Amino acid sequence: MWFFYQTFVSRLLLALPPTWWVLGWQHRRIAAHANSPESRNDIPAFIKSYSVDVAAAEKPVEQYRSLQEFFARRLRPGLRPIYELGNDAIAVMPADSRCVVYGNVDAARRFWIKGRNFNVPALLGLAPSTRTPWDNCAIAINRLSPSDCHRLHASVSGRVVTTETHGHRFMGSEWAATHSGVNVMTQNERLVMEFESEEFGPVVQVMIGASEVGSVRPLVKPGQRVTKGDEVAVFTYGGSIMATLFVFGAIDFEADLCRHTSGGCETLVQYGSPLGRATGGWRRTLAPATSAE
Template sequence: MSLTLANRLFIALQHLIPQRWLSERMYRLARIQWRPLKTLIIHNFARIYQIDMRLAQEPDLDAYPSFNAFFTRALRPDARPLDPDPAAILCPVDGAISQIGTIDAGRLIQAKGHDYSVESLLGLAPGELHPFDGGRFATIYLSPRDYHRIHMPLNGRLDQMVHVPGQLFSVNGVTAAGVPDLFARNERLVCRFETEAGPMALILVGAIFVGGIETVWAGEITPPHSGLEPKRWDYEVDAQCIRLARGEEMGRFNLGSTVILLLPPGHAEWAPGLAPGAVVQLGQRLGTHAPAGASG
Protein backbone atom coordinates (compact mmCIF):
# COMPACT_ATOMS: atom_id res chain seq x y z
CA MET A 1 0.00 0.00 0.00
CA SER A 2 1.40 3.41 -1.00
CA LEU A 3 0.89 5.83 1.87
CA THR A 4 -0.67 9.19 1.00
CA LEU A 5 -0.04 12.35 2.98
CA ALA A 6 -3.37 11.80 4.76
CA ASN A 7 -2.29 8.25 5.67
CA ARG A 8 1.00 9.51 7.07
CA LEU A 9 -0.76 12.17 9.14
CA PHE A 10 -3.19 9.52 10.47
CA ILE A 11 -0.25 7.36 11.58
CA ALA A 12 1.62 10.33 13.06
CA LEU A 13 -1.45 11.31 15.08
CA GLN A 14 -1.55 7.84 16.63
CA HIS A 15 1.96 8.38 18.00
CA LEU A 16 0.81 11.60 19.67
CA ILE A 17 -2.60 10.80 21.15
CA PRO A 18 -2.96 9.26 24.65
CA GLN A 19 -3.85 5.75 23.45
CA ARG A 20 -4.43 4.15 26.83
CA TRP A 21 -6.41 7.06 28.25
CA LEU A 22 -8.72 7.11 25.23
CA SER A 23 -9.19 3.33 25.33
CA GLU A 24 -10.04 3.41 29.03
CA ARG A 25 -12.62 6.19 28.42
CA MET A 26 -14.14 4.11 25.62
CA TYR A 27 -14.30 1.11 27.96
CA ARG A 28 -16.38 3.12 30.43
CA LEU A 29 -18.59 4.71 27.77
CA ALA A 30 -19.39 1.31 26.26
CA ARG A 31 -20.75 0.08 29.60
CA ILE A 32 -22.99 3.04 30.49
CA GLN A 33 -26.54 1.80 31.08
CA TRP A 34 -28.33 5.17 31.18
CA ARG A 35 -31.09 4.47 28.68
CA PRO A 36 -31.14 7.72 26.64
CA LEU A 37 -27.38 7.64 25.99
CA LYS A 38 -26.92 3.91 25.40
CA THR A 39 -29.97 3.87 23.10
CA LEU A 40 -28.61 6.77 21.07
CA ILE A 41 -25.19 5.12 20.69
CA ILE A 42 -26.56 1.68 19.79
CA HIS A 43 -29.11 2.91 17.24
CA ASN A 44 -26.65 5.23 15.51
CA PHE A 45 -23.94 2.58 15.41
CA ALA A 46 -26.34 0.00 13.95
CA ARG A 47 -27.46 2.48 11.30
CA ILE A 48 -23.99 3.72 10.32
CA TYR A 49 -22.50 0.22 10.05
CA GLN A 50 -25.68 -1.38 8.66
CA ILE A 51 -25.78 -4.15 11.26
CA ASP A 52 -28.07 -7.02 10.26
CA MET A 53 -29.87 -7.74 13.53
CA ARG A 54 -31.74 -10.65 11.95
CA LEU A 55 -28.59 -12.69 12.64
CA ALA A 56 -28.51 -11.81 16.34
CA GLN A 57 -29.88 -14.06 19.05
CA GLU A 58 -31.56 -10.91 20.41
CA PRO A 59 -32.70 -8.79 17.42
CA ASP A 60 -34.20 -5.94 19.48
CA LEU A 61 -31.69 -3.08 19.77
CA ASP A 62 -33.45 -1.71 22.83
CA ALA A 63 -33.07 -4.98 24.73
CA TYR A 64 -29.32 -4.53 25.22
CA PRO A 65 -28.42 -2.96 28.60
CA SER A 66 -25.27 -1.25 27.25
CA PHE A 67 -23.38 -0.63 24.04
CA ASN A 68 -20.86 -3.31 25.01
CA ALA A 69 -23.63 -5.88 25.42
CA PHE A 70 -24.87 -4.99 21.94
CA PHE A 71 -21.38 -4.96 20.43
CA THR A 72 -20.51 -8.40 21.80
CA ARG A 73 -23.97 -9.80 21.00
CA ALA A 74 -24.42 -13.50 20.37
CA LEU A 75 -25.55 -14.75 16.97
CA ARG A 76 -28.37 -17.17 16.33
CA PRO A 77 -27.13 -20.79 16.51
CA ASP A 78 -27.84 -21.26 12.78
CA ALA A 79 -26.25 -17.95 11.68
CA ARG A 80 -22.74 -19.36 11.21
CA PRO A 81 -22.85 -23.08 10.32
CA LEU A 82 -19.54 -24.88 10.84
CA ASP A 83 -17.88 -26.71 7.96
CA PRO A 84 -18.83 -30.35 8.65
CA ASP A 85 -15.51 -31.87 7.53
CA PRO A 86 -13.59 -32.81 10.73
CA ALA A 87 -10.34 -32.14 8.86
CA ALA A 88 -11.36 -28.53 8.16
CA ILE A 89 -9.59 -25.69 9.96
CA LEU A 90 -12.42 -23.30 10.81
CA CYS A 91 -12.21 -19.55 10.50
CA PRO A 92 -12.30 -18.28 14.11
CA VAL A 93 -14.05 -14.95 13.39
CA ASP A 94 -15.98 -12.80 10.95
CA GLY A 95 -13.62 -10.38 9.22
CA ALA A 96 -11.24 -9.87 6.32
CA ILE A 97 -7.89 -11.53 5.72
CA SER A 98 -5.03 -9.08 6.17
CA GLN A 99 -2.33 -11.63 5.33
CA ILE A 100 -2.15 -15.41 5.00
CA GLY A 101 0.69 -17.75 4.18
CA THR A 102 3.76 -19.59 5.44
CA ILE A 103 5.99 -18.59 8.35
CA ASP A 104 9.36 -18.23 6.64
CA ALA A 105 12.58 -18.13 8.71
CA GLY A 106 10.50 -17.35 11.79
CA ARG A 107 8.83 -14.29 10.25
CA LEU A 108 5.27 -13.40 9.25
CA ILE A 109 4.14 -10.88 6.64
CA GLN A 110 2.44 -7.82 8.13
CA ALA A 111 1.95 -5.84 4.91
CA LYS A 112 3.82 -5.29 1.67
CA GLY A 113 7.40 -4.45 2.65
CA HIS A 114 6.88 -5.25 6.33
CA ASP A 115 7.38 -8.48 8.25
CA TYR A 116 7.95 -9.34 11.91
CA SER A 117 9.06 -12.29 14.01
CA VAL A 118 7.00 -15.01 15.64
CA GLU A 119 9.30 -14.67 18.64
CA SER A 120 8.28 -11.05 19.22
CA LEU A 121 4.59 -11.72 18.48
CA LEU A 122 4.45 -14.48 21.10
CA GLY A 123 6.32 -12.34 23.64
CA LEU A 124 9.15 -14.88 23.96
CA ALA A 125 12.54 -14.26 25.49
CA PRO A 126 15.37 -13.93 22.94
CA GLY A 127 16.29 -17.39 21.68
CA GLU A 128 13.26 -19.08 23.28
CA LEU A 129 12.04 -21.85 20.99
CA HIS A 130 8.60 -22.11 19.40
CA PRO A 131 7.02 -24.78 17.15
CA PHE A 132 5.73 -22.55 14.33
CA ASP A 133 8.71 -21.90 12.03
CA GLY A 134 7.77 -23.18 8.57
CA GLY A 135 4.12 -23.45 9.60
CA ARG A 136 1.06 -21.50 8.54
CA PHE A 137 -0.34 -18.16 9.69
CA ALA A 138 -3.51 -16.19 9.01
CA THR A 139 -4.12 -12.61 10.14
CA ILE A 140 -7.80 -11.59 10.19
CA TYR A 141 -9.00 -8.03 10.76
CA LEU A 142 -12.36 -7.42 12.46
CA SER A 143 -14.06 -4.19 11.45
CA PRO A 144 -16.51 -2.45 13.80
CA ARG A 145 -19.48 -4.00 11.95
CA ASP A 146 -18.28 -7.59 12.41
CA TYR A 147 -19.31 -10.17 15.00
CA HIS A 148 -16.76 -9.84 17.81
CA ARG A 149 -16.61 -13.19 19.50
CA ILE A 150 -13.68 -15.49 18.73
CA HIS A 151 -14.20 -19.23 18.30
CA MET A 152 -11.96 -22.28 18.10
CA PRO A 153 -10.62 -23.35 14.67
CA LEU A 154 -9.93 -26.88 16.00
CA ASN A 155 -10.57 -28.98 19.08
CA GLY A 156 -7.99 -27.85 21.59
CA ARG A 157 -6.61 -28.20 25.09
CA LEU A 158 -5.41 -24.93 26.62
CA ASP A 159 -1.71 -25.04 27.52
CA GLN A 160 -0.77 -21.43 28.14
CA MET A 161 -2.01 -17.84 28.11
CA VAL A 162 0.30 -14.80 28.00
CA HIS A 163 -0.77 -11.17 28.28
CA VAL A 164 1.84 -9.01 26.53
CA PRO A 165 1.59 -5.28 27.34
CA GLY A 166 2.17 -2.85 24.50
CA GLN A 167 0.89 0.04 22.42
CA LEU A 168 -2.67 0.48 21.17
CA PHE A 169 -2.25 1.55 17.55
CA SER A 170 -5.11 1.09 15.12
CA VAL A 171 -4.79 -2.24 13.28
CA ASN A 172 -6.38 -1.25 9.96
CA GLY A 173 -4.60 -1.59 6.61
CA VAL A 174 -3.16 1.93 6.64
CA THR A 175 -1.49 1.46 10.02
CA ALA A 176 -0.29 -2.06 9.14
CA ALA A 177 1.43 -0.60 6.09
CA GLY A 178 3.02 2.27 7.98
CA VAL A 179 3.93 1.06 11.50
CA PRO A 180 6.74 -1.54 11.57
CA ASP A 181 6.18 -4.57 13.83
CA LEU A 182 2.63 -3.37 14.51
CA PHE A 183 1.21 -6.66 15.82
CA ALA A 184 4.29 -7.31 17.94
CA ARG A 185 4.13 -3.77 19.39
CA ASN A 186 0.44 -3.67 20.31
CA GLU A 187 -0.95 -5.13 23.51
CA ARG A 188 -2.07 -8.70 22.90
CA LEU A 189 -3.25 -11.93 24.46
CA VAL A 190 -1.47 -15.09 23.30
CA CYS A 191 -3.44 -18.31 23.80
CA ARG A 192 -1.65 -21.57 23.02
CA PHE A 193 -3.43 -24.89 22.60
CA GLU A 194 -2.59 -28.48 21.82
CA THR A 195 -4.81 -29.72 18.96
CA GLU A 196 -5.17 -32.69 16.63
CA ALA A 197 -2.93 -30.73 14.22
CA GLY A 198 -0.29 -30.13 16.89
CA PRO A 199 0.42 -26.84 18.72
CA MET A 200 -1.81 -23.89 17.80
CA ALA A 201 -1.69 -20.25 18.86
CA LEU A 202 -4.52 -17.73 18.73
CA ILE A 203 -3.29 -14.19 19.31
CA LEU A 204 -5.90 -11.53 20.15
CA VAL A 205 -4.35 -8.17 19.27
CA GLY A 206 -5.55 -5.06 21.05
CA ALA A 207 -6.01 -1.71 19.30
CA ILE A 208 -7.07 1.86 19.92
CA PHE A 209 -10.51 1.91 21.60
CA VAL A 210 -10.39 -1.85 22.23
CA GLY A 211 -11.19 -1.42 25.88
CA GLY A 212 -11.56 -5.08 26.70
CA ILE A 213 -10.17 -8.49 25.73
CA GLU A 214 -11.56 -11.50 27.56
CA THR A 215 -11.60 -15.30 27.44
CA VAL A 216 -14.30 -17.76 28.44
CA TRP A 217 -12.04 -19.38 31.06
CA ALA A 218 -10.47 -16.28 32.69
CA GLY A 219 -12.92 -13.45 32.03
CA GLU A 220 -11.55 -9.96 31.35
CA ILE A 221 -7.79 -9.74 30.87
CA THR A 222 -7.74 -6.08 29.77
CA PRO A 223 -8.22 -3.47 31.05
CA PRO A 224 -6.25 -2.49 33.03
CA HIS A 225 -3.62 -1.76 30.39
CA SER A 226 -0.83 -1.80 32.93
CA GLY A 227 2.54 -3.34 33.65
CA LEU A 228 5.67 -3.57 31.54
CA GLU A 229 6.32 -7.31 31.59
CA PRO A 230 4.25 -10.15 30.10
CA LYS A 231 2.08 -12.08 32.53
CA ARG A 232 1.90 -15.81 31.92
CA TRP A 233 -0.52 -18.53 32.98
CA ASP A 234 0.37 -22.22 32.45
CA TYR A 235 -2.42 -24.79 32.56
CA GLU A 236 -1.87 -28.31 33.86
CA VAL A 237 -2.89 -31.40 31.94
CA ASP A 238 -5.24 -33.16 34.34
CA ALA A 239 -8.89 -34.02 34.80
CA GLN A 240 -9.72 -30.33 35.26
CA CYS A 241 -7.83 -29.04 32.21
CA ILE A 242 -9.59 -26.65 29.86
CA ARG A 243 -10.73 -28.21 26.60
CA LEU A 244 -12.69 -26.38 23.92
CA ALA A 245 -14.41 -27.91 20.91
CA ARG A 246 -13.99 -26.67 17.34
CA GLY A 247 -16.43 -23.83 16.81
CA GLU A 248 -16.81 -23.16 20.54
CA GLU A 249 -16.39 -19.57 21.78
CA MET A 250 -12.99 -18.87 23.35
CA GLY A 251 -12.99 -15.09 23.77
CA ARG A 252 -14.23 -11.70 22.62
CA PHE A 253 -13.23 -8.12 21.82
CA ASN A 254 -14.81 -4.82 22.73
CA LEU A 255 -14.57 -2.92 19.42
CA GLY A 256 -12.65 -3.97 16.30
CA SER A 257 -9.25 -5.60 16.27
CA THR A 258 -7.25 -8.49 14.82
CA VAL A 259 -6.83 -12.23 15.41
CA ILE A 260 -3.70 -14.10 14.29
CA LEU A 261 -3.78 -17.90 13.94
CA LEU A 262 -0.52 -19.90 13.97
CA LEU A 263 -0.17 -23.60 13.10
CA PRO A 264 2.92 -25.83 12.99
CA PRO A 265 4.68 -27.06 9.82
CA GLY A 266 3.61 -30.19 8.01
CA HIS A 267 0.04 -30.47 9.23
CA ALA A 268 -1.99 -27.63 7.69
CA GLU A 269 -2.70 -26.30 4.21
CA TRP A 270 -4.72 -23.19 3.44
CA ALA A 271 -7.66 -23.43 1.08
CA PRO A 272 -6.94 -22.15 -2.45
CA GLY A 273 -8.16 -18.67 -3.26
CA LEU A 274 -7.66 -17.15 0.17
CA ALA A 275 -5.68 -13.92 -0.16
CA PRO A 276 -5.39 -10.50 1.50
CA GLY A 277 -8.70 -8.68 1.29
CA ALA A 278 -10.86 -11.82 1.20
CA VAL A 279 -13.95 -11.55 3.41
CA VAL A 280 -14.34 -14.55 5.71
CA GLN A 281 -16.92 -15.75 8.20
CA LEU A 282 -16.81 -17.73 11.40
CA GLY A 283 -17.06 -21.47 10.71
CA GLN A 284 -16.03 -21.48 7.08
CA ARG A 285 -13.09 -23.63 5.96
CA LEU A 286 -9.76 -21.79 6.05
CA GLY A 287 -7.86 -24.94 5.18
CA THR A 288 -7.38 -28.57 6.14
CA HIS A 289 -5.16 -30.35 8.62
CA ALA A 290 -3.56 -33.73 9.02
CA PRO A 291 -3.26 -35.35 12.46
CA ALA A 292 -0.17 -34.27 14.37
CA GLY A 293 1.25 -37.77 14.18
CA ALA A 294 0.91 -37.95 10.40
CA SER A 295 3.89 -37.46 8.13
CA GLY A 296 4.11 -34.70 5.51
Protein backbone atom coordinates in the same frame (compact mmCIF):
# COMPACT_ATOMS: atom_id res chain seq x y z
CA MET B 1 -5.64 7.17 9.63
CA TRP B 2 -3.31 7.08 6.64
CA PHE B 3 -1.61 10.30 7.81
CA PHE B 4 -1.18 8.98 11.34
CA TYR B 5 0.52 5.72 10.36
CA GLN B 6 2.06 6.23 6.93
CA THR B 7 3.93 9.57 6.98
CA PHE B 8 7.22 10.88 8.31
CA VAL B 9 5.36 13.22 10.69
CA SER B 10 3.45 10.26 12.12
CA ARG B 11 6.69 8.39 12.84
CA LEU B 12 7.92 11.39 14.78
CA LEU B 13 4.66 11.61 16.75
CA LEU B 14 4.66 7.92 17.59
CA ALA B 15 8.19 8.23 18.97
CA LEU B 16 7.03 10.75 21.60
CA PRO B 17 5.73 9.57 25.04
CA PRO B 18 3.04 12.32 25.13
CA THR B 19 1.47 10.79 22.01
CA TRP B 20 1.00 7.48 23.81
CA TRP B 21 -0.39 9.23 26.89
CA VAL B 22 -3.04 10.93 24.74
CA LEU B 23 -3.86 7.70 22.90
CA GLY B 24 -4.14 5.81 26.19
CA TRP B 25 -6.40 8.47 27.69
CA GLN B 26 -8.61 8.45 24.60
CA HIS B 27 -8.81 4.65 24.68
CA ARG B 28 -9.84 4.56 28.35
CA ARG B 29 -12.42 7.30 27.84
CA ILE B 30 -14.09 5.53 24.91
CA ALA B 31 -14.02 2.15 26.65
CA ALA B 32 -15.63 3.57 29.79
CA HIS B 33 -18.41 5.19 27.76
CA ALA B 34 -19.06 2.01 25.74
CA ASN B 35 -19.68 0.12 28.99
CA SER B 36 -21.99 2.75 30.46
CA PRO B 37 -25.82 2.56 30.34
CA GLU B 38 -25.86 5.90 28.52
CA SER B 39 -24.04 4.35 25.56
CA ARG B 40 -27.12 2.35 24.57
CA ASN B 41 -28.33 5.59 22.96
CA ASP B 42 -25.38 5.30 20.55
CA ILE B 43 -26.39 1.87 19.26
CA PRO B 44 -28.72 3.09 16.44
CA ALA B 45 -26.01 5.41 15.08
CA PHE B 46 -23.45 2.60 15.34
CA ILE B 47 -25.74 0.29 13.38
CA LYS B 48 -26.25 2.91 10.67
CA SER B 49 -22.59 3.92 10.43
CA TYR B 50 -21.32 0.35 9.97
CA SER B 51 -24.38 -1.17 8.23
CA VAL B 52 -24.72 -3.83 10.93
CA ASP B 53 -27.04 -6.72 10.08
CA VAL B 54 -29.26 -6.56 13.16
CA ALA B 55 -31.34 -9.51 11.94
CA ALA B 56 -28.33 -11.73 12.65
CA ALA B 57 -28.13 -10.71 16.33
CA GLU B 58 -29.24 -13.10 19.05
CA LYS B 59 -31.57 -10.52 20.64
CA PRO B 60 -33.59 -7.51 19.49
CA VAL B 61 -31.55 -4.30 19.50
CA GLU B 62 -33.58 -2.70 22.30
CA GLN B 63 -32.58 -5.49 24.72
CA TYR B 64 -28.87 -4.56 24.71
CA ARG B 65 -28.01 -2.47 27.77
CA SER B 66 -24.85 -0.78 26.44
CA LEU B 67 -22.85 -0.28 23.27
CA GLN B 68 -20.31 -2.81 24.52
CA GLU B 69 -22.99 -5.43 25.07
CA PHE B 70 -24.26 -4.93 21.52
CA PHE B 71 -20.71 -4.91 20.13
CA ALA B 72 -20.00 -8.29 21.78
CA ARG B 73 -23.39 -9.70 20.78
CA ARG B 74 -23.87 -13.35 19.93
CA LEU B 75 -25.43 -14.31 16.63
CA ARG B 76 -28.68 -16.22 16.29
CA PRO B 77 -28.24 -19.93 17.09
CA GLY B 78 -27.66 -21.97 13.95
CA LEU B 79 -26.81 -18.93 11.80
CA ARG B 80 -23.16 -20.00 11.45
CA PRO B 81 -23.04 -23.79 11.10
CA ILE B 82 -19.59 -25.20 11.88
CA TYR B 83 -18.16 -26.86 8.78
CA GLU B 84 -17.98 -30.65 9.23
CA LEU B 85 -18.30 -30.33 13.00
CA GLY B 86 -17.44 -33.98 13.61
CA ASN B 87 -14.27 -33.85 11.50
CA ASP B 88 -11.38 -32.47 13.57
CA ALA B 89 -9.03 -32.66 10.58
CA ILE B 90 -10.62 -29.49 9.18
CA ALA B 91 -9.89 -26.15 10.88
CA VAL B 92 -12.50 -23.41 10.74
CA MET B 93 -12.59 -19.62 10.75
CA PRO B 94 -12.47 -18.13 14.26
CA ALA B 95 -14.55 -15.02 13.46
CA ASP B 96 -16.55 -13.11 10.89
CA SER B 97 -13.73 -11.15 9.28
CA ARG B 98 -11.47 -10.51 6.29
CA CYS B 99 -8.84 -13.23 5.98
CA VAL B 100 -5.41 -13.69 4.43
CA VAL B 101 -3.29 -16.85 4.73
CA TYR B 102 0.42 -17.54 4.33
CA GLY B 103 2.33 -20.80 4.29
CA ASN B 104 5.19 -19.27 6.29
CA VAL B 105 6.04 -16.15 8.25
CA ASP B 106 8.48 -14.80 5.64
CA ALA B 107 5.64 -14.59 3.12
CA ALA B 108 3.41 -12.87 5.67
CA ARG B 109 6.12 -10.30 6.36
CA ARG B 110 6.65 -9.59 2.67
CA PHE B 111 3.00 -9.08 1.82
CA TRP B 112 1.01 -8.17 4.94
CA ILE B 113 2.90 -7.63 8.21
CA LYS B 114 5.01 -4.51 7.74
CA GLY B 115 6.12 -3.78 11.32
CA ARG B 116 9.87 -3.15 11.38
CA ASN B 117 10.60 -5.50 14.28
CA PHE B 118 7.98 -8.17 13.75
CA ASN B 119 8.91 -11.74 14.62
CA VAL B 120 6.98 -14.65 16.05
CA PRO B 121 8.60 -14.64 19.53
CA ALA B 122 7.66 -10.95 19.86
CA LEU B 123 4.08 -11.73 18.79
CA LEU B 124 3.92 -14.39 21.52
CA GLY B 125 5.45 -12.09 24.14
CA LEU B 126 8.78 -13.95 24.27
CA ALA B 127 12.39 -12.78 24.05
CA PRO B 128 13.54 -12.37 20.41
CA SER B 129 16.09 -15.19 20.70
CA THR B 130 13.60 -17.72 22.09
CA ARG B 131 13.42 -20.99 20.14
CA THR B 132 9.82 -21.94 19.37
CA PRO B 133 8.02 -24.42 17.09
CA TRP B 134 6.69 -21.37 15.23
CA ASP B 135 9.91 -20.14 13.61
CA ASN B 136 8.62 -20.79 10.07
CA CYS B 137 4.96 -21.32 10.91
CA ALA B 138 1.93 -21.03 8.64
CA ILE B 139 -0.25 -18.10 9.64
CA ALA B 140 -3.85 -17.04 9.04
CA ILE B 141 -4.74 -13.41 9.78
CA ASN B 142 -8.36 -12.41 10.38
CA ARG B 143 -9.10 -8.68 10.46
CA LEU B 144 -12.40 -7.76 12.12
CA SER B 145 -14.36 -4.59 11.40
CA PRO B 146 -16.65 -2.83 13.90
CA SER B 147 -19.71 -4.38 12.22
CA ASP B 148 -18.54 -7.95 12.86
CA CYS B 149 -19.48 -10.24 15.74
CA HIS B 150 -16.63 -9.87 18.22
CA ARG B 151 -16.92 -13.23 19.93
CA LEU B 152 -13.92 -15.32 19.02
CA HIS B 153 -13.92 -19.05 18.43
CA ALA B 154 -11.52 -21.98 18.41
CA SER B 155 -10.26 -22.88 14.95
CA VAL B 156 -9.43 -26.44 16.03
CA SER B 157 -10.63 -29.01 18.55
CA GLY B 158 -8.27 -29.81 21.39
CA ARG B 159 -7.07 -28.88 24.86
CA VAL B 160 -6.32 -25.32 25.97
CA VAL B 161 -2.67 -25.30 27.08
CA THR B 162 -2.08 -21.66 28.10
CA THR B 163 -3.74 -18.24 28.04
CA GLU B 164 -1.47 -15.22 28.51
CA THR B 165 -1.84 -11.47 28.02
CA HIS B 166 0.97 -9.36 26.54
CA GLY B 167 1.42 -5.79 25.30
CA HIS B 168 0.07 -2.49 26.55
CA ARG B 169 -0.59 -0.24 23.55
CA PHE B 170 -3.71 0.25 21.42
CA MET B 171 -2.81 1.24 17.88
CA GLY B 172 -5.33 0.98 15.04
CA SER B 173 -6.11 -2.28 13.26
CA GLU B 174 -7.11 -0.65 9.98
CA TRP B 175 -5.22 -1.44 6.78
CA ALA B 176 -3.21 1.79 7.01
CA ALA B 177 -1.92 0.82 10.46
CA THR B 178 -1.16 -2.85 9.83
CA HIS B 179 0.67 -2.00 6.59
CA SER B 180 2.85 0.69 8.14
CA GLY B 181 6.22 0.50 9.85
CA VAL B 182 4.70 0.36 13.36
CA ASN B 183 4.46 -2.95 15.16
CA VAL B 184 0.71 -3.19 15.73
CA MET B 185 0.72 -6.98 16.13
CA THR B 186 3.60 -7.13 18.63
CA GLN B 187 2.96 -3.99 20.71
CA ASN B 188 -0.82 -3.87 21.11
CA GLU B 189 -2.44 -5.63 24.05
CA ARG B 190 -3.16 -9.19 22.99
CA LEU B 191 -4.30 -12.53 24.35
CA VAL B 192 -2.12 -15.50 23.38
CA MET B 193 -3.97 -18.81 23.61
CA GLU B 194 -2.29 -22.14 22.81
CA PHE B 195 -4.13 -25.35 21.98
CA GLU B 196 -2.97 -28.94 21.62
CA SER B 197 -4.79 -30.63 18.76
CA GLU B 198 -4.50 -34.30 17.83
CA GLU B 199 -4.83 -33.45 14.12
CA PHE B 200 -2.90 -30.17 13.87
CA GLY B 201 -0.46 -30.47 16.78
CA PRO B 202 0.20 -27.25 18.71
CA VAL B 203 -1.86 -24.29 17.48
CA VAL B 204 -1.73 -20.71 18.78
CA GLN B 205 -4.45 -18.09 18.41
CA VAL B 206 -3.44 -14.50 19.13
CA MET B 207 -6.29 -12.04 19.70
CA ILE B 208 -4.93 -8.52 19.24
CA GLY B 209 -6.61 -5.43 20.64
CA ALA B 210 -6.58 -2.06 18.90
CA SER B 211 -7.49 1.60 19.33
CA GLU B 212 -10.96 1.88 20.88
CA VAL B 213 -10.67 -1.77 21.96
CA GLY B 214 -10.36 -2.73 25.60
CA SER B 215 -8.91 -5.94 26.94
CA VAL B 216 -9.40 -9.23 25.15
CA ARG B 217 -11.18 -11.41 27.71
CA PRO B 218 -10.66 -15.20 27.71
CA LEU B 219 -13.72 -17.40 28.14
CA VAL B 220 -11.80 -20.66 28.69
CA LYS B 221 -9.06 -21.83 31.07
CA PRO B 222 -5.92 -23.94 30.67
CA GLY B 223 -6.72 -27.64 30.73
CA GLN B 224 -10.18 -27.16 29.29
CA ARG B 225 -11.13 -29.09 26.16
CA VAL B 226 -12.84 -27.25 23.31
CA THR B 227 -14.47 -28.24 20.07
CA LYS B 228 -13.80 -26.20 16.94
CA GLY B 229 -16.28 -23.34 16.77
CA ASP B 230 -16.56 -23.00 20.57
CA GLU B 231 -16.32 -19.47 22.01
CA VAL B 232 -12.91 -18.93 23.58
CA ALA B 233 -12.61 -15.13 23.97
CA VAL B 234 -14.39 -11.83 23.43
CA PHE B 235 -13.21 -8.38 22.35
CA THR B 236 -14.49 -5.22 23.94
CA TYR B 237 -15.44 -2.17 21.88
CA GLY B 238 -13.60 -1.57 18.56
CA GLY B 239 -12.24 -3.58 15.65
CA SER B 240 -9.20 -5.81 15.76
CA ILE B 241 -7.09 -8.71 14.47
CA MET B 242 -6.64 -12.41 15.11
CA ALA B 243 -3.60 -14.42 14.04
CA THR B 244 -3.72 -18.23 14.07
CA LEU B 245 -0.36 -20.00 13.94
CA PHE B 246 0.18 -23.57 12.75
CA VAL B 247 3.50 -25.45 12.82
CA PHE B 248 5.04 -25.47 9.35
CA GLY B 249 3.50 -28.25 7.29
CA ALA B 250 0.53 -28.79 9.60
CA ILE B 251 -2.18 -27.31 7.38
CA ASP B 252 -3.22 -26.89 3.77
CA PHE B 253 -5.21 -23.67 3.64
CA GLU B 254 -8.35 -23.57 1.49
CA ALA B 255 -7.53 -22.96 -2.18
CA ASP B 256 -9.72 -19.86 -2.54
CA LEU B 257 -8.05 -18.22 0.46
CA CYS B 258 -4.61 -18.89 -1.03
CA ARG B 259 -5.68 -17.62 -4.44
CA HIS B 260 -7.13 -14.37 -3.11
CA THR B 261 -4.17 -13.78 -0.80
CA SER B 262 -1.66 -14.29 -3.62
CA GLY B 263 -3.63 -11.72 -5.60
CA GLY B 264 -3.24 -9.17 -2.80
CA CYS B 265 -6.85 -9.44 -1.61
CA GLU B 266 -8.51 -10.29 1.68
CA THR B 267 -11.38 -12.79 1.65
CA LEU B 268 -14.62 -11.94 3.43
CA VAL B 269 -15.38 -14.96 5.63
CA GLN B 270 -17.82 -16.11 8.31
CA TYR B 271 -16.87 -17.95 11.45
CA GLY B 272 -17.29 -21.67 11.20
CA SER B 273 -16.45 -21.78 7.48
CA PRO B 274 -13.43 -23.90 6.45
CA LEU B 275 -9.91 -22.53 6.98
CA GLY B 276 -7.81 -25.54 5.98
CA ARG B 277 -7.13 -29.26 6.33
CA ALA B 278 -4.65 -31.11 8.53
CA THR B 279 -1.73 -32.77 6.73
CA GLY B 280 0.08 -34.42 9.65
CA GLY B 281 3.24 -32.59 8.59
CA TRP B 282 3.67 -31.04 12.02
CA ARG B 283 4.91 -34.40 13.29
CA ARG B 284 7.83 -34.29 10.84
CA THR B 285 8.54 -30.64 11.63
CA LEU B 286 8.74 -31.27 15.38
CA ALA B 287 10.48 -34.65 15.14
CA PRO B 288 14.11 -33.32 15.32
CA ALA B 289 13.42 -31.37 18.50
CA THR B 290 11.72 -34.41 20.03
CA SER B 291 14.62 -36.69 19.10
CA ALA B 292 17.17 -34.24 20.50
CA GLU B 293 15.46 -34.31 23.86
